[in-house]
Amino acid sequence: MTGLSGKIIAELVAEVGPVWQARQDARLSDRPRRRAPGAGAKYKLVFVDRLLATLVHLRHSSTHDVLAAWFGVDRSTITRAINEIRPLLADRGCRVEQGIRLRTVADVVAYLDSVRQTALMDATEIRVRRPTVKRAGRHQFISGKSRQNAMKALMITDAQGRVLFCGATTRGSTADITQARQAGVTDWLEHTMAVEILTDAGYQGLGAQTCGQVLTPMLKHHKKRLERMPGIGELRVAQRKSHARRRVRVEHGIAHLKNWGSLARHLGCRESLDDTVRAIAGLLSDQQRIDRPQRKPVAALTASAM
Structure with a gap:
């Protein structure tokens, strides 16, 4: 029913259970006791069922x-x-290694700087309920791309498409590059020079702002201009295809994220969407690291077979 293995659920019980119990005890201790210990209604739903x-x-x-x-x-x-x-x-973050979890964009940039790996970044839109007529800024939820009421989440994965961060939700009308700046991507990249992040054309301009650490595809040029420069057109097309071939894994990561029904179309409160996105991203990272470990490259499989 959950799509998660028994090992992941056992880890969740051992990790989240004490935190939940501590919060319940803190909530009870914050107010004066009016009943004797053990009195009152008993929980019909234990923590595991919750x-x-x-x-x-x-x-x-x-x-x-x-x-x-x-x-x-x-x-x-x-x-x-x-x-x-x-x-x-949601507070657990995304798993990258045993005992290491990334919870913020700053954690992701520091991790990429330490392991010297290439990351992929993109934004995904999640359909939400239409705001009420009397709500101020109702039109800001309408996406300029899909023309639907949506909210946008920022997703960062590694080169294999395994999620490193997903969150920083904004309204659907926010541009991709604006969302990345508001999330602090450019601010944290100023503290390093060894991080490489591949993006799509929606992030044009971040490359110059981050000293080339954010890589975007080459711009398309008019066909008449390319006719005056023999060979340049073919070179640009080849570069765009190579960039898209490397960046497509983040699209696969977004597809895995949308397999969860709560993100295929969010029907709950828009205020809780950020917690939902971060919670599912953390569970998906557990699934990718434990249930679906990284496969060996084709060359390595051929060499081992020989």
Whole structure:
């Protein structure tokens, strides 16, 4: 039902369980006790069931009523459980190595600088509910690309398409390059010179701002101009194809992210979308690192067979 292996779920129980219990104890200790210890209503939904309900909701975008009937509790119990577990999953970050997780753009830039790896960056739009008529700035949610009400999330992956960061959600009308600047990509790249990030044409201009650390495809030129320069047209086409061939893995990473029903079309509150995106990105990174480890290159497989 969740699409995750038993090993990942066991790690989630061991990692998130103590944090959830600590928050519950802190919440109870913040107010004066009015009942004797052990009095009052008992939890009908233990932590493991709360975690599973949240994972199923994120995976299939199941309604709270369906989950309530499945677990035999009230709908409000499921709503409370999801609102408690989802922020804890979002705060975990994305797994890159055993014991190392990336939670912010600054963590991603520092990690890429230390391992000297190429990263891929792109933005993805997630359809959301139409804001109410009386909401100020309602038109800002309309995407200029899809002409639909959407919000945009920034995604950074490694060269194999494994997610390193996903978040920094903004309204759908925000340009890709503006979102990257607001997320602090250019600010953190100023502190390093060894990071290479491949992007699409929507980030034209970041290359000059980051001293060439952000690589964008070459601009298209008019055919009549290329006719005056023999061989230049073929060279530019070959360079654009090579760039697209290297950058396509981030599109695959976005496709894996959209396999989760909550991001195929977000039907919940827009305010909770950022937590949903970061929670699913962390779960997807666990899935990519544990359930689907990196495959050997074709050359290495041929050499081992010989």
